Amino acid sequence: MKKTILYTPRLLLRPWEVSDTEDLYRYASDPEVGPIAGWAPHKNLQESARILISILQRPETFALCLKTDGKAIGSIALHLKGDTDMTNRRDECEMGYWLGKPFWGQGIMPEAVKEMLRHAFVDCHMRRVWIGYYEGNDKSRRVQEKCGFIFHHKSENLEVKQLNEIRTGYVNSMTREDWEKLCGFDN
């Protein structure tokens, strides 16, 4: 199968490899990373290895790496029909992401999201990209605002199965036409 690698000025986005397991565990075991996004911190290396193979090696899921050393510091994905509850259409998808805490606050995720939007609309021929965040996740809200996503609706009583919680979610989206108008995404 063709291996897609995406580039931005500071980052490369490439498929997850089994050799990323230790880096995955380092960042995904942090209780400040997963729970706010709806998943539990990884408990041990074995769990990270299992999640890497079963979830992160799916199509259109990328290890987010700094070009300087190529090591995985986060993840970004397009969840396609069947892997998202935001759409049933083949030409729509949901974007999801997380980043290791030592790298927060440098605009890394907005840089990755903008390239993933290009990839979604140009390479994957999507017509709409959905994205969401749970109430209180201001960091993710800001990423989505800065990248030009537009508020679509609020969802009450969302079941977060892994954490056995009920939360409120905010759903944003970007259409291909919205993206074309943004012309470079500079905010």
Ligand SMILES: CC(C)(COP(=O)(O)OP(=O)(O)OC[C@H]1O[C@@H](n2cnc3c(N)ncnc32)[C@H](O)[C@@H]1OP(=O)(O)O)[C@@H](O)C(=O)NCCC(=O)NCCS
């Ligand atoms: C959301 C996340 C991906 C943001 O990535 P990032 O590369 O740090 O994004 P930015 O640098 O643009 O920062 C976004 C906002 O986070 C806040 N922030 C940045 N660094 C921070 C830090 N060290 N501590 C607390 N908040 C911080 C700022 O409010 C910033 O907004 P601003 O541009 O208005 O100042 C990252 O915080 C993360 O992985 N969080 C946990 C998982 C998660 O929430 N995933 C998304 C689920 S919807």
